[in-house]
Amino acid sequence: MKSTQKSNFFEDVYQVVKLIPRGKVTSYGAVATYLGAKGSARMVGWAMNSSHTNPEIPAHRVVNRNGLLTGKFHFGGLNQMQHLLENEGIEIEDNKIKNFDFHFWNPSTELL
DNA sequence: TATGTGACATCAA
DNA sequence: CTTGATGCCACAT
Numbered sequence: 001m002k003s004t005q006k007s008n009f010f011e012d013v014y015q016v017v018k019l020i021p022r023g024k025v026t027s028y029g030a031v032a033t034y035l036g037a038k039g040s041a042r043m044v045g046w047a048m049n050s051s052h053t054n055p056e057i058p059a060h061r062v063v064n065r066n067g068l069l070t071g072k073f074h075f076g077g078l079n080q081m082q083h084l085l086e087n088e089g090i091e092i093e094d095n096k097i098k099n100f101d102f103h104f105w106n107p108s109t110e111l112l
Numbered sequence: 113t114a115t116g117t118g119a120c121a122t123c124a125a
Numbered sequence: 126c127t128t129g130a131t132g133c134c135a136c137a138t
Contacts, residue, residue, distance in 0.1 A: 032120085
């Protein structure tokens with residue numbers, strides 16, 4: 001167990017993000033709290049940064065606590081993230097998700 | 113071992 | 126409304 005796995009933390013983040021239903025979004029802090037790393041929302045963002053090696057990670061469904069698409073600059077195009085979200089039925093305005101509360105998917109509550 | 117960094121969160125002014 | 130500062134934890138060098 002030293003060469004087949006990188007870090008459970010990243011893996012856990014990926015698992016949770018991949019479990020996000022279509023048309024739903026979550027926040028870094030929510031995922032961090034669910035993983036037990038409460039207060040370490042940055043770690044989730046870090047994991048997302050590595051998610052580039054994991055094409056199965058819908059990172060576009062992970063936004064900051066304000067529903068703001070802070071990470072869109074890391075996508076291929078600046079509109080890529082917004083387009084993906086809009087494609088799932090989520091409305092975006094000014095780089096921010098509208099009805100964020102409605103689209104919010106809390107792993108600690110929904111996933112359990 | 114120590115230092116720097118980060119797609120955040122939260123508070124204060 | 127905006128900007129600045131601080132805390133947090135894991136990873137890279």
